[in-house]
Amino acid sequence: MNQSEPTRPNTPSNGKPLPATFRAGKRSGLVQPRPEAAPVGATAAPRRVPAAAPAPGEVERLVGGWHHDPHGVLGAHPTPEGLAVRVLRPLAERVVVETADGRYQLDHLQDGLFTGLLPTGTASDYRLRVSYDGTEHLQQDGYRFLPTLTGADLHLIGEGRHEQLWRALGSHVRTVDGVTGTGFAVWAPNASGVRVIGDFNGWNGLAHPMRSLGASGVWELFVPGIGDGTHYKYEIATRDGRTLQKADPLARAAELPPATASVVHTSTHDWHDQAWMERRAGLTAHDRPMSVYEVHLASWRPGLTYRELAAELPAYVRDLGFTHVELMPVMEHPFGGSWGYQVTGFYAPTARLGSPDDFRHLVDSLHQHGIGLIVDWVPAHFPKDDFALARFDGEPLYEPADPQRAEHPDWGTLEFDYGRTEVRNFLVANAVYWAEEFHVDGLRVDAVASMLYLDYSREHGGWSPNEHGGRENWDAVRFLQEMNATVYRRCPGVVTVAEESTAWDGVTRPTDSVQQHGHGGLGFGLKWNMGWMHDSLEYIQHEPIHRKYHHDEMTFSMVYAYSENYLLPISHDEVVHGKRSLVSKMPGDWWQQRANTRAYLGYMWAHPGKQLLFMGQEFAQGAEWDHETGPQWWLLRPDWPAAGDHRGVQDLVRDLNRVYLDCPALWQRDTDPTAFSWLDGHAAEDNLFSFVRYDRSGRPLVCVSNFSPVVREEYRVGLPATGAAGGADSRWLEILNTDAEVYGGSGVGNPDPLKADPTPWNGQPASTELTVPPLATIWLAPA
Structure with a gap:
């Protein structure tokens, strides 16, 4: 028996101590779900059976974490001599196989591998009785089950057309042949081996190697006995001999940052927005009112959870008459100061404010108040954090292999490889996921311009041209077209909105239209009118005596107002980083600043296009937005001397929305x-x-x-x-x-x-x- 010392410490990388059942000085990995426990010897003594040794080298590959087919070794395998059963239980004292035909004690071969050759004809439907420290635990063997992914799943993944990818990959509580547990599946085509680690095995995956499902690049394992709330990661053996611990890219829940584990989650939310969803399906954004209140959810009322926000935000927004709320990204992110724009958990609402079902409750409440929800979505880039997508299986996977295309120069992040089938599928399915699973009514796609141009923010010589020698990123174009076409086909009534700051032709034209540049439109429903925003704010910041020299800055927007379907944004980007709040941009004394603000908002609401206003601007907050403290609500308190001034602007916004809704023109x-x-x-x-x-x-x-x-x-x-x-x-x-x-x-x-x-x-x-x-x-x- 190999009694070598462990190659990793007994405290995993996430800082959590191992369970007390782990013995210092020996290789970890024994902890299993424990549905039952009974003293050893409580039943008749099991029969001893001969060992069923695997082929040479198999044990070393299993223990080393680089076996591509552990199910080919572990579990039950019929042979001419009998039923060969092999079980990997490091640190176990004894393993007994319990079948309808009897009980059979396996022989310990080495490194926690127990084997036995059961009599011919023994049923392969069995349970295990595993003894640790004199106590016997009744367990199921996950290696006796077929893959939890179907052939159709693997075919669609290979084709890049699995529009509900989250139902195949990630973690799912399942019942297989009457046994309940969690199925894990992850795409890691360059890995030499993958194991599941988590709080159920002391963050050591020796006993839980996953199997490779062939050319799909997917690794899979069903672990009986564990369910919702389980914390886990994937331990990936790279081709160059390293071991990585990665969060699940398709995890539907995550630990509260700064912790980084994924969490098994099954929704139990009971939706009550059926009337809203039915009505939404028959609407389009272009010919209906849309007045959007943009919110950074964590700072709107600092300290409130999703459920507490559900009791306040919908009522406030409805009182002001906005038709929609737009949330800055709610997907999981490690650094709060990124405002959510550096996403590590694309399928998980941030745990900072509650569970995924708590977020569903907020959406449900908004819909019951007659308010639509748009969420910011960030498919342009992702951060380099070691636990997340960057070099996920040891090599460039979600990012391009070419460093000039992978590095995003503005944010120190990585761009997605839009030309890779599986990456494109990951993102398209993610867009569908938020619409179908969380009932969101729109996606505002961040930083589209940085996706469309290969030379975006790059110096001469710092970018690689496309196959035609140009600067257009045609892979990104095709991805955006596919995303929009898929969302509009699957989710009637949902709108996609592009934050696109250039003159790219056809951002909101149909994907099957033919433009002058020879390709179809990108297929967005709306585009942020960044030109109007920039020009109008430039105009309004001039003293009135000088405005006549800048008159065309206000009229120029109508030259191109119908070239796209526009939304007019006064967003968070315009009230941070020294740009000042909206009222503080205005010239003159306090009265004139408020008057300019009111006049500007009246002009904005009447201008063609939908409109968006960031929180705090609706009551003329004088300070820039601070993501730690949020809006200055105290300005509206009755005991504040200037409260009436701020309430006056707030009352105007309410009336602008009321009259806007009443005037179809x-x-x-x-x-x-x-x-x-x-x-x-x-x-x-x-x-x-x-x-x-x-x-x-x-x-x-x-x-x-x-x-x-x-x-x-x-x-x-x-x-x-x-x-x-x-x-x-x-x-x-x-x-x-x-x-x-x-x-x-x-x-x-x-x-x-x-x-x-x-x-x-x-x-x-x-x-x-x-x-x-x-x-x-x-x-x-x-x-």
Whole structure:
């Protein structure tokens, strides 16, 4: 018998001590599930049987952790001489096989391998009685079961078309031939061997080597007796002789950081959003209202769990009238300061706020309040943490082998290898997973531009061109097309949103359309309008006296407004890193800053496209966002001297959303260029913009924005036709005024109905004279 000292310490790399049943100075690995325990000798003495030694070298490969087919050695194998049974139980004192035909004691061969040749005809359906320290434990042998993956699973994985990959790979509590346990499966094609380690075996995998399922690159093992809540990793033997401990790429739950183990999880959540899901399936994003409140979940109300947030966030969002919440990434990540954008657990909601079912409860609550949920999704890169995806099986796997393509220069991370079938499948299935398993209503895809261009943020000579000598990453293009096409086919009503900062043609065009560049569109539903965001914020930060020189920064967006399906974002990126909060970007004193903010929001809500506002900006928070402390809610407390100023802006946002929902002209034809017309886009000297929008029935809404501090009295504005009279004699109401006193404004406006007269103006058949408040936006609608 080999009595050599262990090659690894008795404390695993995760810092957890081994169970007391492990003996110091001997190789670890005996701990097994213990459903039953009985004193040794409680039943009749078992028969001794001859040993069934495996072929030379097999034991060494098993113990060394680099055996590709442990099931070919372990378990029960019929032979001409009888049923050969081999069991790997390091540190066990005795192993007895219990069958319907009797009880047979196995012989210890070496290094914890017990073998025996049972009589011919003995049934292969057996249990084990394993003795440790004088106590006998009744166990099942996981090596007597067939693979838990089907041939169809392996075929689809090989083809890269397993759209529910999470149902095949990862960890799953299963009942196989009446035995309950957990099946583990992981893709590691370059590994020499893979073992499961976890709290059920003291983080030493000697007794749990996995089998390779051929050319698929998948390794699999069914471990009886363990279930939900089990913590585990994979111990991978590399081809160059190293041993790695890796979290499960498809784990559906993870330990609370900074711990890094995966957790076996089976959902038991009972959904109550059936009405929402049925209604969602019949909707598209383009012709429905969408007003999005962006949230960093961990800091919105610091310290609250998913379930506690479910009691507060939906009610707050519904009160303000937003139709959707967008969450910055909720997938597991090791460093909180990354805000979730460096993901290590793509299939696991972060454990910082609760369990996966707790997150489901939050989604369910949002839906029951009539609020959709968009989650940020990060398929552009992943961090280099040793326990996660980087060089997963010892070699580049999820990342390209070419370092120039693998390294992401901006974030010190690795990019995905979009040209590899299995990697593309991993990501496409992940997008489907969040929509199907968590009922999310949309995916906002982060950093799309960094995926599309091989030279993104790279210096000359620091990137490798594509096969045509160009800078386009065609593998990424094909991946995005496949992801979008798959999500829209499988998940009706779900919207995908691209954060794409360049002029790439066809981001929101169908994947089967033909563009000038010769390939189809990327297939996104919406695209963040980064150009509008940048230009409008540049404009609004100038003193009013200088704004006339920057007038085109506000009008230029309409040159390309219908080239894509746009969403207008004032996101977290615009209120951090010295950029200042939205209200603090504005020039002037405190009153002027708030007035500019209100006027800007009124203009934004009326501009074609959906809109997004980051938390804290809805009540004019003066400080930048801090992910540790979150929004400055204390500004709204009644005892705060300026609380009324902040509540005024919050009340405006509530009314903007209310009127927006009630006016289809503001959202029904967002993608139709005939539904928008400038009334006066050239009033640079006045810092004034006016335009009209129409709903499907032709009903108009007029928006007038005055970005100067001067009241415009008797200001003539053209009005569109509203009936047989061609617009003359019609009456118009001021349905929103950002300068209203209730919002903290000066109260200048048009409280009485405005009468249109037949004077043509601004290319319209009628017009009226009105009062335009200072630093304000007003909306007019036919009475």
